[in-house]
Amino acid sequence: MPTNKSTWDWEIGTETSYLGASPQEFWSYRHLLASLVKRDFLLKYQQTVLGPFWILFPPLMTLVTYLLVFDKIVGVSTGELPPVLFYFSGIVLWNFFSSGFAGTATTFRDNSQIFSKVYFPRLVMPLSVMSRNFFDFLIQLALLLLMMAFYWLFLDWSVSFDLGLLWFPISVLTVGGIALGMGLVFSVLTAKYRDMAYLISLGVRLLMFITPVIYPLEAVPEDVRWLAVLNPLTPLFEVFRLSLLGEGTVSPYLLGYSVLFMVVLMVVSLLLFNKQGDKLIDIL
Amino acid sequence: MAETVIQVEDLSKLYRLGVIGTGSFRQDLQHWWSTSVLKKENPFFHLSGAEAGSLPKDHIWALKDINFEVKRGEVLGIIGSNGSGKSTLLKIVSRIVRPTTGVVRGKGKVSSLLEVGTGFHQELTGRENIFVSGYVLGMGKEEIRGKFDEIVDFSGIENFIDTPVKRYSSGMYVRLAFAVAAHLEPDILIVDEVLAVGDADFQKKCLGKMREVSHSEGRTILFVSHSMQAISKLCDKALWLHKGKMQELGEVSAVVDKYVSGTQQLKLKQEWATPEEAPGNDLVRFKSVELVPELLSPEAPLDIRTPLKVRFQFWNMTDDVILNTGLHLFTYGDECIFDVPSPVMRCDKGLVEGECSIPGNFLNDGSYYFSIIIVRDTSVEVFYFEECLSFEVEDYRADFQWFGKWWGAVRPNFPFRLRQKDSVYQQKYNSHS
Numbered sequence: 001m002p003t004n005k006s007t008w009d010w011e012i013g014t015e016t017s018y019l020g021a022s023p024q025e026f027w028s029y030r031h032l033l034a035s036l037v038k039r040d041f042l043l044k045y046q047q048t049v050l051g052p053f054w055i056l057f058p059p060l061m062t063l064v065t066y067l068l069v070f071d072k073i074v075g076v077s078t079g080e081l082p083p084v085l086f087y088f089s090g091i092v093l094w095n096f097f098s099s100g101f102a103g104t105a106t107t108f109r110d111n112s113q114i115f116s117k118v119y120f121p122r123l124v125m126p127l128s129v130m131s132r133n134f135f136d137f138l139i140q141l142a143l144l145l146l147m148m149a150f151y152w153l154f155l156d157w158s159v160s161f162d163l164g165l166l167w168f169p170i171s172v173l174t175v176g177g178i179a180l181g182m183g184l185v186f187s188v189l190t191a192k193y194r195d196m197a198y199l200i201s202l203g204v205r206l207l208m209f210i211t212p213v214i215y216p217l218e219a220v221p222e223d224v225r226w227l228a229v230l231n232p233l234t235p236l237f238e239v240f241r242l243s244l245l246g247e248g249t250v251s252p253y254l255l256g257y258s259v260l261f262m263v264v265l266m267v268v269s270l271l272l273f274n275k276q277g278d279k280l281i282d283i284l
Numbered sequence: 285m286a287e288t289v290i291q292v293e294d295l296s297k298l299y300r301l302g303v304i305g306t307g308s309f310r311q312d313l314q315h316w317w318s319t320s321v322l323k324k325e326n327p328f329f330h331l332s333g334a335e336a337g338s339l340p341k342d343h344i345w346a347l348k349d350i351n352f353e354v355k356r357g358e359v360l361g362i363i364g365s366n367g368s369g370k371s372t373l374l375k376i377v378s379r380i381v382r383p384t385t386g387v388v389r390g391k392g393k394v395s396s397l398l399e400v401g402t403g404f405h406q407e408l409t410g411r412e413n414i415f416v417s418g419y420v421l422g423m424g425k426e427e428i429r430g431k432f433d434e435i436v437d438f439s440g441i442e443n444f445i446d447t448p449v450k451r452y453s454s455g456m457y458v459r460l461a462f463a464v465a466a467h468l469e470p471d472i473l474i475v476d477e478v479l480a481v482g483d484a485d486f487q488k489k490c491l492g493k494m495r496e497v498s499h500s501e502g503r504t505i506l507f508v509s510h511s512m513q514a515i516s517k518l519c520d521k522a523l524w525l526h527k528g529k530m531q532e533l534g535e536v537s538a539v540v541d542k543y544v545s546g547t548q549q550l551k552l553k554q555e556w557a558t559p560e561e562a563p564g565n566d567l568v569r570f571k572s573v574e575l576v577p578e579l580l581s582p583e584a585p586l587d588i589r590t591p592l593k594v595r596f597q598f599w600n601m602t603d604d605v606i607l608n609t610g611l612h613l614f615t616y617g618d619e620c621i622f623d624v625p626s627p628v629m630r631c632d633k634g635l636v637e638g639e640c641s642i643p644g645n646f647l648n649d650g651s652y653y654f655s656i657i658i659v660r661d662t663s664v665e666v667f668y669f670e671e672c673l674s675f676e677v678e679d680y681r682a683d684f685q686w687f688g689k690w691w692g693a694v695r696p697n698f699p700f701r702l703r704q705k706d707s708v709y710q711q712k713y714n715s716h717s
Binding site: 013014015016028035036039043 | 291380420421424
């Protein structure tokens with residue numbers, strides 16, 4: 001009895017698909033995603049003396065450095081905002097972006113062992129990295145909120161939340177989306193061209209200087225401002241501060257540009273990741 | 285007839301050797317431009333038939349033109365020497381890598397077990413690893429919870445379940461890893477050589493579990509192993525791959541026999557002129573070993589009816605020593621058929637000769653080998669000459685119309701009587717009266 005072709009459940013051909021795993025299949029691996037996030041968290045903090053405190057310690061050290069160098073020595077203006085809040089808000093959001101991007105950009109290299117032994121939707125891995133970084137971000141954000149409360153209660157700093165707060169989740173999601181999208185594109189590149197991995201840490205450091213992390217966009221001279229504005233992260237950092245701390249320079253157009261950039265990047269990177277994912281296993 | 289659950293069609297896989305994969309960026313761009321944009325043939329290699337012979341030097345076909353089908357509940361063993369493409373085939377069927385040409389179609393959920401402890405992490409405890417590994421292999425949360433106790437029980441490491449696996453012995457690690465895998469419930473299970481690790485008892489347990497899974501639950505298994513014994517025990521059919529091509533596909537014992545005789549040189553006689561070059565040690569050295577079949581005519585094949593004689597001579601290098609020898613016959617599945625001891629004898633320096641007769645109508649058809657052991661004082665091994673003779677026994681059936689593989693390692697011709705005790709009609713008549 002010749003079997004009808006349409007009765008097969010699955011088919012493995014020569015061509016990889018742009019669409020990757022079906023939503024149902026992806027959903028069936030949700031527990032894997034959750035357990036990977038949990039695993040990474042446990043592995044990172046289980047056997048250290050200070051445990052989860054390590055999530056807060058590095059950004060605090062960075063804050064101290066920035067306060068010393070940029071506030072006391074160089075004297076970068078932070079506008080009306082207390083420098084502590086200004087720098088820490090920038091550090092928290094930048095950490096989310098940079099560790100999300102760097103963590104996902106080496107997906108194939110880091111997981112070559114398991115990828116070459118078992119099949120599961122490859123996207124689970126970068127998503128678990130992003131989730132863990134988001135978790136770290138939330139903890140750091142809680143510290144930022146505590147600092148704001150402290151300034152508000154004891155140091156006579158006033159802040160009023162209004163509808164602008166709605167921009168807050170949008171800015172965080174868009175930053176996360178750009179980090180993941182860039183991470184997915186670079187995960188393919190680092191698997192194919194090994195030296196890309198070295199460029200990433202360098203690139204991230206340079207990118208920080210054209211993003212308003214340590215300076216407000218307002219403080220940038222008009223004639224070079226285009227460079228910062230061209231960076232889709234710029235409006236997001238500004239609107240993040242605006243919604244939380246009440247100060248930032250942003251226009252709806254620039255924000256639209258960032259969101260559009262994120263959406264296009266996500267689509268392109270997902271297609272690329274799915275299409276290249278299976279092929280890369282051969283060369284890992 | 286059971287339905288086909290895996291269909292492999294014209295499957296080939298091309299690999300590039302050398303500095304793996306990382307061609308230059310420019311080359312990749314050219315490739316992409318000409319194949320995707322201009323829709324031309326790949327400029328770096330052509331797959332069209334006429335050019336297939338002119339494959340660039342650094343490319344190699346890991347698999348070429350593989351075609352087979354597997355039916356539901358069938359266990360297919362895949363055998364072949366190293367580098368014959370077994371693992372590549374499993375990786376393609378497992379969806380890990382893509383074929384260069386051809387297609388694999390299938391029905392049902394596939395789980396693959398290509399290494400021991402996929403998804404295990406050294407720092408996590410046994411309990412945590414059961415979950416992570418289970419998820420990686422495609423199990424659901426409820427499924428793992430439901431089977432958790434069974435898994436721990438199967439592995440036999442209850443006391444260490446909350447200890448990080450880095451503190452496990454390698455045996456415990458393998459047990460736990462296989463226990464998770466053994467409780468997978470896919471429709472198709474793909475297993476690569478994972479039984480090579482672990483102790484003999486546990487291997488037996490795993491084989492038993494796998495057989496149970498395939499026979500009672502109708503699960504389909506693809507199984508790669510170097511152990512012909514495991515393959516013979518577990519599989520219904522076997523596929524022999526040789527340098528990426530299909531050499532033989534069919535009923536398991538036939539393929540295993542052909543594989544064994546194809547890869548093992550027949551050794552019917554070995555002789556050494558001087559003790560210096562002969563196998564042995566300071567105490568004994570073999571001069572010759574020989575298998576003498578008593579054939580009906582010089583052209584007749586060595587078949588199941590043929591009586592055999594094993595003759596051997598060895599130089600004994602010590603005076604006044606009590607020796608005896610043992611003759612071991614093995615199948616190429618490494619199962620021992622018999623262990624026949626010689627009489628014990630007091631020997632002096634010089635040549636000692638032994639001869640053992642094996643009657644005809646005793647061995648089944650198949651491939652066998654002999655090993656000879658020399659023992660001192662009936663207890664101390666002096667020298668064990670492994671696989672010193674190897675031979676094949678061919679089939680012969682005079683009165684049978686049935687040609688399937690005859691069961692058993694031996695096919696002895698014991699006296700067997702069958703006769704009519706009384707007829708059914710007579711019995712009926714008697715009971716009614």
